[in-house]
Amino acid sequence: MALTGGQRSGYLHALEGTLAALIVTFYLTSLVSVPSETDWTDTRISKQAADSMQALDRAGILDRAVLRQDPGTVNAMLSAMDRSLLYSIRISDIPPPQLMVGVAANESTTFQSDTSTTAQPAGAPDGYRWRDGTIRGVDFVLTDTTDDKPITYDWVNFDFDDDDVYDDGPYEFGDRFVCPGGAGGCNGASHEVGPFNDTLTLYHANTTARLAEALADTQVGGRPVTFDVQTFNDSLERIVKFDAVVAHAVPTDQVGQQRDRFEPLLDQGGAVLVTANLSGTDAGALDLDRLGFEYISEYRVIGGGDNTTTLSDTHTAGTAAYTTSSYYQNTDLRTASFTDAGGYDTGELVIRGEPVTARVYDSDTVAFGTESFALNYSTGDRVNLRANTYLIQSITPLELQPTDTHRFTGFNTPRIAGDYHLTERVHHTFNTTLYDRTAPHDTNTTSRPPGVAETPCDETAYPYRLGNVTIESGDTYDFAMVNVDYEGAHERGECNDYYEYVYFDIDDDGQFDGEEGPYQRDEIVELGDGNYTVRPFLNGTGTHLLLDGPRTVGEFPVSRDVVSGSGSVGLLGKTDLGHDDMSLMRAVLMAESQHRFWFTDPRSVGDDAYGYTYLSDVTNEPLQSYTAHTVWWYE
Amino acid sequence: MCTINRHATRTGQISIDYIAGALIFLGAVLFLMSTILNTVPEVEQIQEEDDLQLTAWGLSEVVMHDTGYWTNGSADGTDWHRHVANTTTLGLQHADSEGEGVSMQKLDTLRDLPTETLHDILGTDRSVNIAFTLLADIDTYRSFRRGNPPGFLTEPSYQYPPSTPVQYGSATLNGTQRYVLLADENEQYTQLYTSTSWDFSDSNTTFHNLTEETVITIDEIQYLVDRVAIQISDGNVLLLRRDLGRAGAVPPASTNDIVQIKRYNTVNGNVLEAVFRVWR
Numbered sequence: 085m086a087l088t089g090g091q092r093s094g095y096l097h098a099l100e101g102t103l104a105a106l107i108v109t110f111y112l113t114s115l116v117s118v119p120s121e122t123d124w125t126d127t128r129i130s131k132q133a134a135d136s137m138q139a140l141d142r143a144g145i146l147d148r149a150v151l152r153q154d155p156g157t158v159n160a161m162l163s164a165m166d167r168s169l170l171y172s173i174r175i176s177d178i179p180p181p182q183l184m185v186g187v188a189a190n191e192s193t194t195f196q197s198d199t200s201t202t203a204q205p206a207g208a209p210d211g212y213r214w215r216d217g218t219i220r221g222v223d224f225v226l227t228d229t230t231d232d233k234p235i236t237y238d239w240v241n242f243d244f245d246d247d248d249v250y251d252d253g254p255y256e257f258g259d260r261f262v263c264p265g266g267a268g269g270c271n272g273a274s275h276e277v278g279p280f281n282d283t284l285t286l287y288h289a290n291t292t293a294r295l296a297e298a299l300a301d302t303q304v305g306g307r308p309v310t311f312d313v314q315t316f317n318d319s320l321e322r323i324v325k326f327d328a329v330v331a332h333a334v335p336t337d338q339v340g341q342q343r344d345r346f347e348p349l350l351d352q353g354g355a356v357l358v359t360a361n362l363s364g365t366d367a368g369a370l371d372l373d374r375l376g377f378e379y380i381s382e383y384r385v386i387g388g389g390d391n392t393t394t395l396s397d398t399h400t401a402g403t404a405a406y407t408t409s410s411y412y413q414n415t416d417l418r419t420a421s422f423t424d425a426g427g428y429d430t431g432e433l434v435i436r437g438e439p440v441t442a443r444v445y446d447s448d449t450v451a452f453g454t455e456s457f458a459l460n461y462s463t464g465d466r467v468n469l470r471a472n473t474y475l476i477q478s479i480t481p482l483e484l485q486p487t488d489t490h491r492f493t494g495f496n497t498p499r500i501a502g503d504y505h506l507t508e509r510v511h512h513t514f515n516t517t518l519y520d521r522t523a524p525h526d527t528n529t530t531s532r533p534p535g536v537a538e539t540p541c542d543e544t545a546y547p548y549r550l551g552n553v554t555i556e557s558g559d560t561y562d563f564a565m566v567n568v569d570y571e572g573a574h575e576r577g578e579c580n581d582y583y584e585y586v587y588f589d590i591d592d593d594g595q596f597d598g599e600e601g602p603y604q605r606d607e608i609v610e611l612g613d614g615n616y617t618v619r620p621f622l623n624g625t626g627t628h629l630l631l632d633g634p635r636t637v638g639e640f641p642v643s644r645d646v647v648s649g650s651g652s653v654g655l656l657g658k659t660d661l662g663h664d665d666m667s668l669m670r671a672v673l674m675a676e677s678q679h680r681f682w683f684t685d686p687r688s689v690g691d692d693a694y695g696y697t698y699l700s701d702v703t704n705e706p707l708q709s710y711t712a713h714t715v716w717w718y719e
Numbered sequence: 720m721c722t723i724n725r726h727a728t729r730t731g732q733i734s735i736d737y738i739a740g741a742l743i744f745l746g747a748v749l750f751l752m753s754t755i756l757n758t759v760p761e762v763e764q765i766q767e768e769d770d771l772q773l774t775a776w777g778l779s780e781v782v783m784h785d786t787g788y789w790t791n792g793s794a795d796g797t798d799w800h801r802h803v804a805n806t807t808t809l810g811l812q813h814a815d816s817e818g819e820g821v822s823m824q825k826l827d828t829l830r831d832l833p834t835e836t837l838h839d840i841l842g843t844d845r846s847v848n849i850a851f852t853l854l855a856d857i858d859t860y861r862s863f864r865r866g867n868p869p870g871f872l873t874e875p876s877y878q879y880p881p882s883t884p885v886q887y888g889s890a891t892l893n894g895t896q897r898y899v900l901l902a903d904e905n906e907q908y909t910q911l912y913t914s915t916s917w918d919f920s921d922s923n924t925t926f927h928n929l930t931e932e933t934v935i936t937i938d939e940i941q942y943l944v945d946r947v948a949i950q951i952s953d954g955n956v957l958l959l960r961r962d963l964g965r966a967g968a969v970p971p972a973s974t975n976d977i978v979q980i981k982r983y984n985t986v987n988g989n990v991l992e993a994v995f996r997v998w999r
Contacts, residue, residue, distance in 0.1 A: 101740030105747025135983035142985040160948040
C-alpha cells in the first residue's frame, strides 16, 4: 500500500476527533457535577454527645459523679447509651475535697541536727535501732520501728526537759508540736518534723500552724474540704505532691525568683501564693505582671463571680457567731447578739476586724454607726461598710450579702521564653503654653514657621507657639505649633485656640524649613531612630502636643504565650496576716487548686476528637456549681 | 496497488484516517455518556442520603427538644397531646412551667398516633420510626456487710452467705420510689432484692437472681437489667432498660436505606433514649 500525500492529513483527522471528544467531554462535565457527600458523622455524634451530657446532668448523674469524684456511673451510663462513644470530662469551678498545701521553709526556718550517734534512749525497749543527736539545743533520739533494712528511722522522741529521758513523742514525719518554754532554741514555737535520714530536720512552723488552723473546718456548698497543710523545704522534698504552696514573708527582692522556684508545681497546674511586705515598696518596680504574678490586694473582697454560687452569708440576731460558707469570701463578718435599746435593737457587727454598730429600728429599717446612723436602709439597699459593699438581704434577721466580686482564676503564668527587646508605647506630652512668647522665639524670625505672619495676635500671643522635645536618645528638637490661619486671621492679628500644624527643626539649623513640616494630626514624624505620631490637642489647661511613639525600655525575659490551665501565682503584699488574710489565702488556694481536678474515661484517649461542648451552670444546690467540659470521639 | 484518498470520494469511499477520527470521537462520546448515566444514580443516592439525614436530624431536634404546639384559630398551647386534631408541631419537651425533660403524657400520645397522622403532623413524606427506651439508673453507691445494716434498713431473708458485701440504693421508677439491695455472691452481684421500702423482710420484697439478659418485673413493668456495675471504675449503679414502645411506620428489614440518629433527654428523672429511623 502506498501512502502518499494523505499520511499527514490522516493523523490530523484523528487529532480532530480527539480534540472534538475532549471539547464535548469538558463541556458535559461542566454541566454535570457530582455533589460531594455531606459528612453527617460530626453533626450526628455532636448532637448525641451533647444530648447525652445534658441528660446525665438532668438525671443527676453528673452531680453524683462530681460530688464523689467517681466517674464510674457516668462511664456505665455512657457505655450503655453508645458503646463506641468515649468521653473525657474536665470539671472546673469546683474544688477537690482534699487539698495538700505546702508552706515553704527556707534556710532560716529549717534546722538540721548535728551528727548523731547510735544510742539507746533511757527506758526504751530493746530490739529497735536508735540514733540520737541534738537539734536546736534539744536532745532527741530517732527510732527505727520497722526493723527492716536498710535502717529507716520513722519516730523521733525529744528530751525537752533535759532529764535524759526521751519521753516527748513519738513524732513522725509531718507531725507538728509546740516546744515547751525553756526547751533550748525551739522555746515555745511551733515546729514540724521534716524528712528523716540519719539526721533530723525540723521546720519552724508557726505560719504552717496558723494557716492549718485557719483552713480547718472549711466547707464549700455544705461539703467539707480538708486542707492537709505541711511545711516543706524544696531542696529536700518534692513539691509536686502539693496542690498549692505558700511562700511566706519573702524578701521583696526575691519575689520574682519564687515563680521559677516552684516551676515544677506550676507546670502541673499547682498554685503558688507568695506573701511579701510591700510597704514602702514600689509595686510597679517589681513588674509583677511580667513575672506572672497576680497581685492580691488585702482590701479585695471576694464574693463570687461567673459560674460561682455565693451562698447566703447570714448575720442573724441572736446567733453568736457568723460562719462563712463560701470560699470566695474573705470578709470576716461576725456579731454579738442584738439587744433591745428602747425603740430599736442594737448590735455590734465585726466587719474586717472592725466594729460596726447596727441599729434595727423596726422590721424595715436599719442604720449603721459608721454613718452616725444618719442613713436608713431597707431590704434591697446596698451599704458600704469597711470598704466593702453589702446588699441588705433582710432586716429581721439582718442579712448582709457581699456584692463585690473577684475570681482568682486564670492567673497568668507566663512561660519564660528567652530574652526579648521589650518595647512599649511612650507618650511625650508637651504643654506648649509654657513656651508661649518666650524669648527668643518671638523675636527670632528665623525660627518662625514659614508662612506665618509676624504680627502678634495680641500683645502676648503670636499665631504660633514654640517648644522642644527630648526623645529617648537624649536628642532635643525644637518644634513649632501653628495656629490655624482662618481666612487671613493671622494678618488681622486674630488667633484662636487650635494649633493644627506642627513643624520640627529636625536638622537643628534653627529654621523650620524643607521637609520639617507642616505635620498635621496623626501624621508621623521621624525623630532620631523613632517614628512618632503627631497629636496636637487642646484641653482646659492649654494647647499641647503629644508625640506618640515606641521606646525600648530594656531587655527582659517576657512571656511568649500564656498557657491556659497551668499553675498560677499570686502575691499578697503583706506578711502580717490577720483573720481576713487567712480567709483570703484560703480562697486563693482553693480557687486555684480547682484546675487540678478532673476525671476522664479510664480508656485511652484518642487523638481524633470530633468536638467538644460545654455544660455550664450545672447547679444542683447545695452543690457548688461547676462546668463540665466534655470531649468525645469514637474508637 | 491501490490509492487511498484523504476524503470520502464521490463514489462513496471513506478514507481510513477519517474513520479513525470518527471512531475516537464516538468512543469518547460513548464513554462520557456511560459515565454520566452511571453518575446520575450516585448523585440521586447522595442527595437522598443527605435529605434523609437532614430529615432525621430536624425531626429529632423538634420531637426531643420542642414543646410542640396546637392551635384551632381561637386558642392555642403547647399541650398538644390534648388537642391532637389541631396539633401543628410534635414536641415532647415539657413546657417551662412544667419541669425539665420530656413529658410522659406527650410521649404516650405520640406513641399511639397512627402512622399517617404522625407523618402528616411532622410534615414529611419520608417514613419515620421512633423507638423510645428508658434508662433507669439506681444508685447503689452505699454499702454494708450482711448483719450490719444501717438502722433504717431491714435485711431480707438471706439468700446469700454471711458477711458478704451488700450494696443498696433507691430510685424513682415510673413515678414511684423503689428500693434495691444487691448482694455479692462470689464477687458477682447477682442477687437483687427490690422492695417498696427499706424493709426488705416483708412481702413487698421480690428476689431476682440476675443472669445475662435478665428481665425483672417491678410494679408490673418489665425492665431489662442492662448492667450491674459495682466496681469503682465501673460505677456503682444498677442500670435498667425499659422499652417505652415505638411510633411511626415499621422499618424495612434492610438497614441499608435507613438513616438512624440517637437522641437523649430525660423523662421523670431518668434518661430517655430515642432512636429515630428515617427512610424512603
